[in-house]
Amino acid sequence: MTALSGKRILVTHADSFMGPAICERLREKAAEVIASDDALTAPEAAANLIHASGRVDILVANLSITAPTTAATDISEEEWRTTFSRLVDPLPRLCKAVLPQMIERQQGKIIVVGSAAALRGMKRTATYSAARGAQLAYVQALGVEVARHNIQVNAVAQNFVDNPTYFPPEIQADERFKARLQREVPLGRLVSAGEDAEFIAYLCSGAADCFVGQVFPLCGGWVNR
Numbered sequence: 001m002t003a004l005s006g007k008r009i010l011v012t013h014a015d016s017f018m019g020p021a022i023c024e025r026l027r028e029k030a031a032e033v034i035a036s037d038d039a040l041t042a043p044e045a046a047a048n049l050i051h052a053s054g055r056v057d058i059l060v061a062n063l064s065i066t067a068p069t070t071a072a073t074d075i076s077e078e079e080w081r082t083t084f085s086r087l088v089d090p091l092p093r094l095c096k097a098v099l100p101q102m103i104e105r106q107q108g109k110i111i112v113v114g115s116a117a118a119l120r121g122m123k124r125t126a127t128y129s130a131a132r133g134a135q136l137a138y139v140q141a142l143g144v145e146v147a148r149h150n151i152q153v154n155a156v157a158q159n160f161v162d163n164p165t166y167f168p169p170e171i172q173a174d175e176r177f178k179a180r181l182q183r184e185v186p187l188g189r190l191v192s193a194g195e196d197a198e199f200i201a202y203l204c205s206g207a208a209d210c211f212v213g214q215v216f217p218l219c220g221g222w223v224n225r
Contacts, residue, residue, distance in 0.1 A: 004201065011062055046096075046097050049097075187221055
């Protein structure tokens with residue numbers, strides 16, 4: 001029996017960011033994956049999704065948006081609200097909807113697929129970094145709150161991971177981007193989608209029951225530069 005056999009795992013934004021790689025790896029480990037492509041922007045969408053999913057042993061909150069690169073002085077109200085409505089607002093709604101059943105069972109896991117943009121300042125990313133930072137702060141607080149119910153809430157803060165949302169083939173083929181990798185990422189390459197998905201699968205497993213409200217940078221050493 002593999003590590004996740006019999007586990008029902010809900011993956012949000014399953015069609016973008018790390019969604020496809022995560023779903024594939026979890027299925028390889030015999031999990032029953034509930035793959036949702038819902039944008040989750042409507043206030044009731046998260047609760048509806050949890051209700052329709054039935055038993056959810058593990059929630060993988062993979063939330064994505066193409067990162068805006070507006071100068072701080074030019075950020076519009078629309079950009080700010082759109083970014084937060086996609087990356088931040090769905091998270092507490094999902095957790096509020098799924099936690100009662102996990103608390104009743106006294107078991108569960110929530111893994112947030114976030115960004116290391118919240119851990120290191122970058123120019124022209126104020127909106128995006130703020131939203132990703134809100135995710136990580138929420139994980140840390142919620143993780144401490146629900147740990148007594150044997151529920152583990154953790155986050156992966158990633159950057160320079162191979163995925164079609166942020167690093168499509170045309171970007172990876174650009175010589176300037178290759179030079180940037182060598183300059184900014186100690187690993188010297190993108191973290192592969194498989195490496196990322198394998199770590200998330202580990203956090204879904206019983207081997208990771210000891211982690212509480214943790215934020216794990218997964219970025220080839222980028223945050224350490």
